[in-house]
Amino acid sequence: MTSVRENDELDPDSLSEAHSWWSQLRRLWQGDVGMVPIVIGLAALVAYFQVRSPVFLSAGNITNLFMQATIFVLLGMAEIWLLLLGEIDLSVGYVTGMGAAVAVILMDVQFHWPWFLAMPVALLVTTGITTLQGFIIIRLRLPSFIVTLAGLLFWEGMLIYLVDDQGTGGTIPATNRVLYNLVNGNLSVFFTWVFLVAIVVLMALGMFRADQRRRSSGLATRPRIVLIMKVAALAISGVALAMIFDADRGTFIVLRGMPWAIPIDFAILAAGSFVLTKTKAGRYIYAIGGNTEAARRAGIAVNRYRLLAFALTGLTTGVASLLYASRLGGISDNIDSSLVLYAVASAVIGGTSLFGGRGKMTHAVIGGVVIATIYNGMALIGMSAPTQYMATALVLLAAVTIDSLARRSTGEGR
Amino acid sequence: MTNAPGSPSTGTPSDGRDDPGDPGAPSALLAVRGVSKYFGAVQALENVDLDVPAGQVTALIGDNGAGKSTLIKAIAGIYAPSGGQIFWKGHEVHIHTPHDAEALGIATVYQDLALCDNLDIVQNMYLGHESTKAGVLDEISMELATKQTLSDLSVSTVKSVRQVVGSLSGGQRQAIAVARAVMRESQLVIMDEPTAALGVSQTAQVLHLIRTLAQRGMGVIVISHNLNDVFQVADRIAVLYLGNLVSSGPVANYDMSSAVELITTGESVRVASSVAP
């Protein structure tokens, strides 16, 4: 018997260089094709709002829009840990409230803890809550949907109890400067540039180094030109962001520089992406979400990694809770009940699958920006809250439909 | 439950073996002696003896419910046998978990293949055994080794080892599952119905792969319903009938009709070396 080949397949050697432009283009988009519809949709939304309201694309409003997006992005990333497993956490909205309440109470009401103690405790609380829920889900083999739905109600009750118990009339104002500055403070113009240039340079170096290492190992690489184009796009975005953030957006006083919340989101994005793509834990989360039984047979301690994902959801939610408290200027017993919907919507609109195994942290960034765009734009052109709800609902529905259709048409695949 | 250790071959079927050897110390890579398995009152395996030599393909055939899957699961550590012994390279071993089997060098490729469709070929090949450098996945070394293994096995049909497994054909998926077993330096590869779901060219591809494994000195057990495939690929044949191993020996001792007869009735007058229990 000699080597048998399927007629329509190519040699592995054909990977190397000789490639048609078309397949190069396809490879360039490989893994990113899922994002195409949503990027087009976002562009359409932006164009529409800009036509309806000329201030939409002003530096001030774009900065504001990013600020609105930061919390959606964080909550989306929190949800992605679990969506990758095919699980979901419906309680993240009120867990956000719990984290915010703990931080504010510890820093402001009776305790006057320094921020560097109170904030980690808030993170510990949110992580503990979701880990506990995860433990129940795993140990008792209950659906995460139901357990976290119970969590939603339970933590809403606990939040009201905690906040009202402080005797400040249903809201606790935050006075801590550091907490306030998370969202309302800005880097100086100089450090805005430093930060963005550093990010661009680091990412470009990372990409070149990875490419170089593959090249020198004789492995298939994308054409250099693709890499150069990517780096160029990165540099242009960096400069554009710096110019937007550094433009004066104050009305009475000079107000410029990148809000702190942006580098915070960046840090979580970088850390989350690192775990998912560069570590065994991340690999196993994808594997479990793709085929739990295969993961188990490969010797992976499935339940340990599921629990880890629940913990990471709580940790990421904790960061969101600090930004939330900062944005709200405290915490109230009556927080936005749709936070969890934005969380799931950010992830799914960005392209993360509800069925597990498919998704990445950057999806939450795209999804979060889309949701913030809808909210920001609709408010600008004077649309009412009910209309905003309905519009977001339709976008979410469209995203889930695309997810489901993509899954059906390709069987699986990213 | 208890079999006297000194007399592993209490039954007669061992007469069918081409190496009649001494019964005390089985020389084959894997030797099964007197293995039984009950599921409650159902006796799925009854006093089964089987030798699996290295460097040869042993085809395990039998009708539905004959006990083929049960037998390989007992070898692979999924079911604990109700009685009998398993010898690995002449030493008795106790395989309690799939991990025990893997540690010995026994890899099993199940019918459902246990691949993650959302992961690429490299990621599947290394699943649960990733190489890392300072805690970070070492993608380059894993990709190089994957390409090497696939080319060693003459698996030449995949376009890129960074392709998601969900996008592969049935034959390619089977090849990946087998290559994964090879890469773990397994010495015995067990395959349950590897060609059941495949078309003609993909079947040829997988059969070729099976021969390659044997040529590399591994022992191979293949379960198959397709006697054409069996006669094409096997060096030895072992027939299970209602939980009994009714015949085993070199493939030359059998032909299509005697094999069918053994599968359906448990006996055949045409196989000189086979003895009904």
Ligand SMILES: Nc1ncnc2c1ncn2[C@@H]1O[C@H](COP(=O)(O)OP(=O)(O)O)[C@@H](O)[C@H]1O
């Ligand atoms: N987990 C199980 N529980 C109970 N009976 C089983 C189980 N697995 C197999 N059996 C029984 O054992 C016998 C052999 O089954 P199996 O090994 O799957 O046969 P084959 O793979 O040859 O078709 C059948 O009668 C089957 O019903």
Ligand SMILES: [Mg+2]
């Ligand atoms: Mg079977």
